[in-house]
Every structure is written in structure tokens, then in C-alpha cells.
Amino acid sequence: MPWTPLHAALGVSDSDLTFQLVAEACAQKVAESTQLDWKKELPLKAVDPVGKQAQQLELAKDLAAMANSGGGLIVYGVDEVRGSDVSTAASVVSVGPINDTITKTIRQVAGNLIYPAISGLALVELIDPSSGDRVLLAIVHDSPDTPHLIHPPKGGPASSDWFMAPWRNGPDTHWMSERQLANAYRERQEGRRQREKNMAQTWKSLSVACTQGAQDQWVLGVLQPERPHAQPRRLSIGAAWRVLTNCEPALRNRGVRGGISSIDVTRGEDMRRGLQRYYRQTPRAMNAQGRVEIHGDGTLAVGVHRTDGGFMRSGVSGSGTDVAVRDIEQVGLDLLALLRATQPLFGATGDYSLRIGVVPGTSIFRFDDHLTSDFTAWDHQRVLGYENVEGTVIASEGPRATVDSIVELIQDAVHQAGTVTPITSDSIWTDIEMNF
Structure with a gap:
């Protein structure tokens, strides 16, 4: 409370x-x-x-x-x-x-x-x-x-x-008065600019921490509250552990078959202290790599990377730029699971800004090949000009509105890769209602 x-x-x-x-x-x-x-x-x-x-x-x-x-x-x-x-x-x-x-x-x-x-x-x-x-x-x-x-x-x-x-x-x-109104509108615009600046800084620091200067492709996601927690230094390691422990498995294991979950792949790693945040990250030698961050101001950040070995027997381009579309979907679901686990901790009731994207950037997206239960060939098609997806998560209107808005942004991130996602708001909401 x-x-x-x-x-x-x-x-x-x-x-x-x-x-x-x-x-x-x-x-x-x-x-x-x-x-x-x-x-x-x-x-x-x-x-x-x-x-x-x-x-x-x-x-x-x-x-x-x-x-x-x-x-x-x-x-x-x-x-x-x-x-x-x-x-x-x-x-x-x-x-x-x-x-x-x-x-x-x-x-x-x-x-x-x-x-x-x-x-x-x-x-x-x-x-x-x-x-x-x-x-x-x-x-x-x-x-x-x-x-x-x-x-x-x-x-x-x-x-x-x-x-x-x-x-x-x-x-x-x-x-x-007129002067008070003018000041209030100016403060509103300054607040929006500051939130945009904070999002850019979080995205940059997450990118650096995940890629570590290499050209490996990472799928990243950042969820930032419009009303940051007023005391970010009070986040404890115990609270961060509880958030990750309480994340709903229905959103990780049933949402997307085979998508890399940053929450799951970092499960055996130590929780480490960062600047007003805690994080877990896998070693770079693993085929499925991930990083998850819990920030003291309520911001949530995740990243996943699938190495060449993570594409099983389907072959890769050899340039390290292959990205599985199912990993994009799972990043969005990880953020949804983290948000639902974090809201009681911070007493958060406001809306959030969400960004999902790929860094450093690629044109090779691998889809599910339903005939072989594997991935489509790396040269199946190229997607040029893939952009980060940004939007507002309407968390202030209840759990269902939260699910709806996150799923819409997941769909935007997947559709511009040239395919469709099986994820729907109804299917995710059914998983939540059946399991919790």
C-alpha cells in the first residue's frame, strides 16, 4: 500500500x-x-x-x-x-x-x-x-x-x-490564473521531454550492457512508468528477487513456443547491483543469452540474444545478424509478466511507455517453419528498415487494458518483420485467468 x-x-x-x-x-x-x-x-x-x-x-x-x-x-x-x-x-x-x-x-x-x-x-x-x-x-x-x-x-x-x-x-x-496555466503547460512539456530523455538513456545503457561492443543482434524491451517511483534508491535485492520469482509462468512458457525468456535463462545467475537497479545476465558463451533489469524508479528492461547455435539445424547467415521473430514476441510477454509482478511492489497505477526493438539492427528475421518445426531459411526474405516500436501501455484502466495495449505493441513489432503473430489479447488473458 x-x-x-x-x-x-x-x-x-x-x-x-x-x-x-x-x-x-x-x-x-x-x-x-x-x-x-x-x-x-x-x-x-x-x-x-x-x-x-x-x-x-x-x-x-x-x-x-x-x-x-x-x-x-x-x-x-x-x-x-x-x-x-x-x-x-x-x-x-x-x-x-x-x-x-x-x-x-x-x-x-x-x-x-x-x-x-x-x-x-x-x-x-x-x-x-x-x-x-x-x-x-x-x-x-x-x-x-x-x-x-x-x-x-x-x-x-x-x-x-x-x-x-x-x-x-x-x-x-x-x-x-493565466500565468499558472502557462507554467503548468510548460511543465507538462518539460516532463514529457525528460521522460523521452530517460527512455533514451535506459535504452542506450541496456544496449551497451547486452552487446558489450559486439555486433551480435539483441532483442531489447524497456517499460518505463510515466510516474516514476519517488524513492528509487530504496529498491532492495529481496524485492527484486520477489519480482522475478512472482512472474507468471503462463506468460513465459505458454505464450510463445521456443521464444527465449530473459527471466528463465537468467534464473541460475546471481542478482547484481547496478545504478539504482538490480539485474541478472547470462554468460556470453550460452546459446540463449539474456539480461533482465529491475530499476528503483519502476522501469523494467529485458534483452535476449540467440547465437548461431540457437537456430538448431536450420542454418544461419554466418554474419551473426539472424533474429528469431518468436524472441521479439517473448520480450513483450516478459515485460508483461514483470509489470504484473512489479505493480504491487511499487503501488503503481499509472501508464507506462514501452519500446521494443533490435540492436544494432538487422534485415534477417527468422520465422517458424511449420512444415519442419524449425526456422525458415536465413535467406527466405530480407526486411529492410525495421524500426523500434514505441507506444503507451494503458495500465491505469486495469489488467485487461494492460494486456490489450502490450499485445498491440507486440503485434506491431512482429508485423513489420513481414509475418503475423499468433498472440492475441484473448489468448493471453485466458492463460492468466486459468492459471492465476
Whole structure:
């Protein structure tokens, strides 16, 4: 469970997010702040259309203001005492059972009434084990897409032709000025440029570590969070081991027959420390070589290489430039397995950037030959101008959306090699549901 503004307000750093933390905040009369907001009732309780629309707009303003102010926590189910300057937590007022309809309507507001939509909104129900009282927490993460805009009320109903950007100044919500909006848009663009720079640097360092200056062809994949983990140096070797141990075998062994899995081929190797990362890598003498990296900021990186001996009896070009298409597929599936194992560790809820490609670069791609159960001949056809594939993995909309977006990028990487892949979102999702 993530560390939240509630932990910060109470001065605790190693506690899970529990009902007792909320009760302690009431006992200590913790004040509202820029990143902490107390609400007595759930946000969407009105039945009449006018009241419902007003509550939806108010919720949109609360969520957008948090996202525009570095993220924060809204706690529903806490009565407050209003002072002259600030409100403080007074007592827990149970909001009752939280069902899917309640959480769905809140997410609909975050997705449909805020522009751009807020991704990764986490809704957490906390229950007092003794009394059964319940509170609902809305965790709004620091967003890379600020400023988030809403249609503000104008004489009652929402205006459809103008937008404003709310932000929090302490416990109060204000509207951004023109200068603040300009700064927010500039920071958004600078953030995107920095993420692109980080991706390029990770790709370069992975390429150097894998090829070690040789011309051997490696299939590489990098998965980078749009919201990096704030404390990358805290990644432990034990946590890195758990990630690799918990990777789902269904995605490695059943996804692509014969594809080299960086997770599997490095299984017997020592875990080594790198710069804010841990990694495993096979010796270069092996026919199936691999490297897998777990970074402290949540980035995941893998690479595989199939030597001439890895093409069995089908023969090779002799230039060391042959690449098996099935290895491209498996790199994508390895990243999916790593992502699913890593998300609980980092509490990651946002989207990711993915890059899959071949370095240094080749025109010789080897397909499955279904007549011989081997590879097609190395001179079967040449593929000129093969490019790295890049795109966004939509992890903020749940596990199925994650699978769909990764599979689409795998398909792009394979299709430009001149063939099709048997991998589909449905087949991968079925493997996950059947085995886990």
C-alpha cells in the first residue's frame, strides 16, 4: 500500500494504510492541507438530475484540484470541525458498504468530466474490524498531464464552452490564473521531454550492457512508468528477487513456443547491483543469452540474444545478424509478466511507455517453419528498415487494458518483420485467468 499524505500528517513511515490511521487522525485533530481533504459523506448521493450534476461537478473540481497540486488524498467518512482558517478531523462517520456502483460512478467523473482525464485514481475502502465502520479513500496521484481542466458551474448548470483549472492552496480550492496555466503547460512539456530523455538513456545503457561492443543482434524491451517511483534508491535485492520469482509462468512458457525468456535463462545467475537497479545476465558463451533489469524508479528492461547455435539445424547467415521473430514476441510477454509482478511492489497505477526493438539492427528475421518445426531459411526474405516500436501501455484502466495495449505493441513489432503473430489479447488473458 502506498505512503500517503495521511502517513505524513501523522508522522509515520512504515505503517500500512488502515482504518486505525484514520481514527488516529481524528484523535489528533489533523488539519486539512493541500494534499489532504476530509469529507463527511460520499460524493455522489443526489437522485434528482440537477443535484446529481452539481455533485458530479464538485467531485470533478476536488479531483482535478488534487491532481493539479501534486496529488493527494480525499477521505470520505470523516466529520470535521471548521475553524477560522482550517478544518480539522473530528470523528469517523461511517459511509456504509462500498459497492461497485459507487466506485464506478466516481471513476466515471474522473474519466469523463476532467480534461485530460485523471488516470490511476485509487479508491480504497477501510473497515474498522471491531465496529464495522467504513471510510473511503480516493488517492489522487501526482499527474504528468497537468493542468487538468473542468467545466465550472455558470449560473447553475455547467457551461459547455469554457474551462477552468482548479488547484489547492492549503485547504482551499482556487482557479488557476493565466500565468499558472502557462507554467503548468510548460511543465507538462518539460516532463514529457525528460521522460523521452530517460527512455533514451535506459535504452542506450541496456544496449551497451547486452552487446558489450559486439555486433551480435539483441532483442531489447524497456517499460518505463510515466510516474516514476519517488524513492528509487530504496529498491532492495529481496524485492527484486520477489519480482522475478512472482512472474507468471503462463506468460513465459505458454505464450510463445521456443521464444527465449530473459527471466528463465537468467534464473541460475546471481542478482547484481547496478545504478539504482538490480539485474541478472547470462554468460556470453550460452546459446540463449539474456539480461533482465529491475530499476528503483519502476522501469523494467529485458534483452535476449540467440547465437548461431540457437537456430538448431536450420542454418544461419554466418554474419551473426539472424533474429528469431518468436524472441521479439517473448520480450513483450516478459515485460508483461514483470509489470504484473512489479505493480504491487511499487503501488503503481499509472501508464507506462514501452519500446521494443533490435540492436544494432538487422534485415534477417527468422520465422517458424511449420512444415519442419524449425526456422525458415536465413535467406527466405530480407526486411529492410525495421524500426523500434514505441507506444503507451494503458495500465491505469486495469489488467485487461494492460494486456490489450502490450499485445498491440507486440503485434506491431512482429508485423513489420513481414509475418503475423499468433498472440492475441484473448489468448493471453485466458492463460492468466486459468492459471492465476
